[in-house]
Amino acid sequence: MTNEIMDRPNDIMRNWFNDQWSNFPTFFGDSLPVTDTLKTDIKESDKDYELHVDMPAFDKKNIDINYQNNTLTISGHRDSFNDHEDKKGDMIMNERSSGRFTRQYHLPAVDQEKIKxxxxxxxxxxxxxxxxxxxxxxHHIEIN
Structure with missing residues (x-):
């Protein structure tokens, strides 16, 4: 029952620069966090796959889920955090992130009509x- 789960979030370059102070910019200029990007638990049984994805501070309307060609894609965006603007320059660390996030998972033979x-x-x-x-x-086949 073991299933190969393919995660394609473009981790190669982000992990290369993985430290607690840096974010790796994407091609379009959004900043993705090096850690904590859509952390996921996946369970597989004989009947189904079950995913639990951490997406804190996302608005439900900004989350998109798509299943096509045996691949589940979860994407979303989070707007900038404006709850603590720092006009005096007192901010010494800012780890909360905003921007677009996407992850993909290879999950074959899924009944698309019944995904919840x-x-x-x-x-x-x-x-x-x-x-x-x-x-x-x-089916037994007779030889003539």
């Missing part, structure tokens, strides 16, 4: 039921 998602207290939960596998019935 909920978002509560900063956690996105997605249940992806697997397609029912028809058991091959034995």
């Amino acid at each position: 998602a909920t978002y509560d207290k900063g956690v996105l939960e997605i249940v992806l039921p697997k397609m029912e596998q028809k058991k091959a019935s034995e």
Whole structure:
């Protein structure tokens, strides 16, 4: 039942510069956090896949979920935090981030019509039921 989960969030360059003070800018200028980008737990059973994705401070309307070609894509955006503007220059560290976030997961043989998602207290939960596998019935073939 082990499934190869492919995560393609473009981590190669971000991890190269991974330290507690830096963010790696994307091609379009948004800043993605080096750590804590859509941390995910995935469970697999005979019947389904279940994902729990940390998405704190996201507005539900800014989260997009898509399943196509055996790939689940979760994307969203978070607006800038304006709750503590620093006009005097007193800010010594700012780790909360804003911008666009995307992750992809390879999850084959999912019944697309039955996927369900909920978002509560900063956690996105997605249940992806697997397609029912028809058991091959034995068919005896006569030799003429």
